[in-house]
Amino acid sequence: MKQLELLDVPESAMEILQSKGFCISSKEDKFIVTYNCSKETLKFKNKKEISFWVNNYLYYYFTYEKYNLFINNKLNLDDCLKYYKNVVDFNRYVNNDELNHLIDEIEVYISKIINDYQKEINKRIRIEPFYFYLLDEEIYNKDYPKLYPKKSTRPFLLYKKELDSNILWLIPISRAPNKKYEKLLSNEKKAIIKYSIVKTSCYILIQNIIPINEKYIKSRFLYNGIHIHIKNKEVMRNIHKKAERTLAMIKYDKYYFSSEIKKMYLSQSEK
Numbered sequence: 001m002k003q004l005e006l007l008d009v010p011e012s013a014m015e016i017l018q019s020k021g022f023c024i025s026s027k028e029d030k031f032i033v034t035y036n037c038s039k040e041t042l043k044f045k046n047k048k049e050i051s052f053w054v055n056n057y058l059y060y061y062f063t064y065e066k067y068n069l070f071i072n073n074k075l076n077l078d079d080c081l082k083y084y085k086n087v088v089d090f091n092r093y094v095n096n097d098e099l100n101h102l103i104d105e106i107e108v109y110i111s112k113i114i115n116d117y118q119k120e121i122n123k124r125i126r127i128e129p130f131y132f133y134l135l136d137e138e139i140y141n142k143d144y145p146k147l148y149p150k151k152s153t154r155p156f157l158l159y160k161k162e163l164d165s166n167i168l169w170l171i172p173i174s175r176a177p178n179k180k181y182e183k184l185l186s187n188e189k190k191a192i193i194k195y196s197i198v199k200t201s202c203y204i205l206i207q208n209i210i211p212i213n214e215k216y217i218k219s220r221f222l223y224n225g226i227h228i229h230i231k232n233k234e235v236m237r238n239i240h241k242k243a244e245r246t247l248a249m250i251k252y253d254k255y256y257f258s259s260e261i262k263k264m265y266l267s268q269s270e271k
Helices: 002-006 012-019 047-071 077-094 097-124 137-142 179-184 233-251 258-269
Strands: 022-027 030-035 040-044 132-135 156-161 167-175 192-197 200-205 210-213 217-220
Touching (some): 047 097, 156 233
Antiparallel strands (some): 022 030, 132 156
């Protein structure tokens, strides 16, 4: 099938035609396609003719044969990704509107599969107070774009889960040193604690505590495969004291940015 490399067809054509039982041979710029299952042969006068036939066959294959498997949910994620890549490669040659719509359809389906997998993964994540987690990027894009720009690597400390609710209160972590936070450490009104996380000095910004829905927990924050958490009971008591005071002020509109945080809290409570 090396002859295909000389034709105006996508790279995936070789693999697809082989999988369907086709074999191509050439002699003096003339091409013969043999279908192994029936020994049927097709003869083409030049590269242009056989390129046209291959591209027509692929178009039928992607929009009918493979598509029927796709819409009937008979393709797993790996198959869908391969189907998607092959259609994208093929469409570079033909630039067909119908194929563009097909590509969009496959993208939506793949996203749904991945989201479903993520939900299953989230169900297996142990949600416990005083453990660190990473949040899904959607939370930054949708609910907290001003407060926290898109930074999926920022760890958050889970303080607690509210009773009879999916609301989790998480505390953002910021890496030290930071002159602004250093000055605030001695201010009792500012709920900030300095703490070492996996040998890195950080600030636990209790004053910036945020409410999120449990579905936005992306993964555990791991170091060498271990889920990082706070063990020191004195630090835990200190966080609890400052966090409860902060939450009280937020809920009763007595915090300096309570209007923004409370709006987030109410939006999450409704989900």
